[in-house]
Amino acid sequence: MPNKNKKDKEPPKTGKSVKSGKEGQDNPEHDASNKKANNAPPPAQVSKIKVPTPQTVVKKEKRQSSSRFNVSNNRELQKLPALKDVPPAEQEKLFVQKLRQCCVLFDFVSDPLSDLKWKEVKRAALSEMVEYITHNRNVITEPIYPEVVHMFAVNMFRTLPPSSNPTGAEFDPEEDEPTLEAAWPHLQLVYEFFLRFLESPDFQPNVAKKYIDQKFVLQLLELFDSEDPRERDFLKTTLHRIYGKFLGLRAYIRKQINNIFYRFIYETEHHNGIAELLEILGSIINGFALPLKEEHKIFLLKVLLPLHKVKSLSVYHPQLAYCVVQFLEKDSTLTEPVSLVIFLLVR
Template identity: 55%
Template sequence: MFKKIMKSGSRKTSRNDAADDPMFGFDPASTNMVVNHASRPSSPATPKQQQPPPMHSIEPLPLFRDVPPHERQPLFLRKLQICSFHFDFTTPLQNLREKEIKRQTLLELVDFIQSKTTTITELCQQEMVKMISLNIFRSLPPSPHGQQSPLLAADPDEDEPYLDPAWPHLHLVYELLIRYLLPSDTTDTKIAKRYIHHSFVSNLLHLFETEDPREREYLKTILHRIYGKFMVHRPFIRKGINNIFYRFVYETERHSGIGELLEILGSIINGFALPMKEEHKLFLIRALIPLHKPKAIAVYHQQLAYCVVQFVEKDYRLADTVIKGLLKFWPVTNCTKEVLFLGELEEVLEATQPVEFQRCMVPLFRQVARCLNSSHFQVAERSLFLWNNEHIVVLIAQNRSVILPIIFASLEKNTESHWNQAVHGLSSNIKRMFMEMDPELFEECQQEYEEKQAKWKEVEEQRQSRWRRLDEAVEERERVGGEDHMIVS
């Protein structure tokens, strides 16, 4: 029995077993590789840094300047543990001592990172990002506006913005993260991207829904730095912002951070290389242009217009796409939105070349003609201000034979009957401009307008005549019916 056991234990290694061996197929005699141990860097053997035991209570720790340099990294980890404790800020008088210790500790960590005196070990970076995540990634409080969209309910000029009670600690945590993301010798990007990963960025994007404007400003700065520092995250960030816009436009119309996200995108678009990728053009068509649809556009329109104009300035061929997109979402009854659209339209036209202008000028000036006749004087006045832009006047002059017949009737009605004197005067000035530009064309449009007015008056007279005959027939029928009733009675 013993011989059988020995025989089975000394069997040859099978091919499958050998294939799993990392040294399978390696013959030391068949290689010229030389292992030179002297060529390794001569660094003292340091024990691997370990996480200190967990803390169960908050007690003040010594300052970094009061300990020798070799003890600062372990002290850094202990201070991170203090900053990982959570407190209830809805009850201000609770845990006052512990809250103050945590706040002072956060200040020390920010100063320590900012001083750049010590290279932060990988374990310290890991634990620091973990502590930051524990503090900032949280359930946001319910909106003080209830079910109504915060963009619609909050007037930035009149209403008091929501302020998070935990801000005394939160803003220091954000400061620490900003200092960590600064380009420096104390943090290695290759190590940092192990902890600033896709999940971390996704959670940051979710935080943009906070109604505290101070937090959104920090988030804007941090996300922009991550975009610049970690190239691997750039497509993910753009896709995440895309999804936020889609959900806002097509589902909820509830989001507080649209303006801040658009500010980040404005900087990103400015750095797009030419020729522009198809992905970026689709982003313009599918995300930015539909953002003109929501009612709350006034809150973020300035940032949106900047992004859209950046696209046109980068690639003038996109002007036709942008103008037609604006016309698609042009407001019908919201005069405030119309004024915003007209301002954005002027900026886009200023970057538009003649060929692209000719592709969209007919539907564009049909809409401008409707705005000229608006009873809201700001809409009519803003549309007339288009003629104050020299570039737009040149484009109109080059295509006056098409544009003047479209808008002539609106200009004439303004000079005849508009209630606002400023609109009346501006319309007269533009008519005079066209008259000096092309007297023959102006005369033709004048004659055509008068003929249409004469036909309209004739049609109106016929309509009134039919109504009069109908009224007379009704009166006659009632009179005859009344006489018959008297005879019968």
């Protein structure tokens, strides 16, 4: 879960099993509470802060960067009434107004002290809406769905900042500080709001599927390359919830994760979110029904196992090992081919 600063809120844990539903023989909806603690996928590797020795007094500063947002021209936001202070008949209209207000984007890098008043209006509106959909029922009406998805997309789908290692040097979580997203005060609340939206008892996947589609999922997956570990943990939880709610997107999600792995193995050898994607897959594999489909065995041999040959293996090895063990526990006949492939890859 997020490597949170003291002020950061912790999102729901991704280890929670996906809710009931079938797609062929896939059923990743085992109740996590019935699993032993040692059967949970290992968490993604986190950065460790090393205390300098007396001889090493130079302290690395945390790098602040920001994605390339299209900062809005009109950023003067009017503070709207609180949702709890208006009659129920007017709450839906006010809710939509606040969602649209939160589509205004601000500059957090070149001039971080600009528009402080309006930034606070947006932050307060996001925080209020998180509480509103958490503690009130029947407030996610049909007109709210496109507004929520649009607000999320406007705030989140952007060009990520350049890599902090442009020369191609591997990020070392033991030594390097990650580049943190400067706009995080707003991004965190948008993630929290969207998760509460997905997890609400009022949420209807049949309505939402018109807006949360393959294009949405593809853009979400692109964000997993963010250097900010806080964002990757929220993404991990968000994608896991979408996988559980939308049966029609499951095969597509697995296919696109495969594509990310293929590019990582055979082209770039650089991606910040491999550990988090493997952690999601660990939960998915855990729910595969028996006997295993042939496509899942091919995924193990052609996608998962080649991840062992990438030089940054240590960053995601615990999550990769968990996925492989899940396969072997489900089908012991895979032990010999798995051992052979790993031997050929690492010798």
